[in-house]
Amino acid sequence: QVQLVESGGGLVQAGGSLRLSCAASGASGRTFSSYWMGWFRQAPGKERELVATINWNWSRYVADSVKGRFTISRDNDKNTVYLQMNSLKPEDTAVYSCAAALVRGTPTIQGAYNYWGQGTQVTVSS
Numbered sequence: 001q002v003q004l005v006e007s008g009g010g011l012v013q014a015g016g017s018l019r020l021s022c023a024a025s026g027a028s029g030r031t032f033s034s035y036w037m038g039w040f041r042q043a044p045g046k047e048r049e050l051v052a053t054i055n056w057n058w059s060r061y062v063a064d065s066v067k068g069r070f071t072i073s074r075d076n077d078k079n080t081v082y083l084q085m086n087s088l089k090p091e092d093t094a095v096y097s098c099a100a101a102l103v104r105g106t107p108t109i110q111g112a113y114n115y116w117g118q119g120t121q122v123t124v125s126s
Helices: none
Strands: 004-009 010-013 018-025 036-042 047-053 060-062 070-076 080-085 094-101 118-123
Touching: 004 094, 018 036, 018 094, 018 118, 036 070, 036 080, 047 070, 047 080, 060 070, 080 094
Parallel strands: 010 118
Antiparallel strands: 004 018, 018 080, 036 047, 036 094, 047 060, 070 080, 094 118
C-alpha cells in the first residue's frame, strides 16, 4: 500500500503562486521511482481532471489549461512530487490530489491510478 500526503494548499490572490507537495511512503514493495505521479483537481460541481503527471525520468504530461503556468517535478530521493502553480486564476480553485500509477504508458485517466492522497484545497480569489 502506498500512502500519499499532500501539503501546500491555501488561499491566494489571482496572479499569485503556490507550491504543492506530495510525500509518498510505503511504495508497496516497489521504489517510488517506479510510479507515475500525477496531480488531479476537482472543482465544485465538476469532474476530477488531470492537471499533470510525471514519471521517473521526468517524462511529463501537462493539461492545456495550465500549460505555461504550472510545473510538475519530482525528487525520487525524497519520494516527493511537486506542483508549482504560478499566475493562478480563480478558475484554478479546486481540491488538488496527488495519485500514483504503476503503468507503462502515460496515465491520463483516473482509472490508471492505483493510489490517491486525501487532497488539499486551493482557493484563488479574484
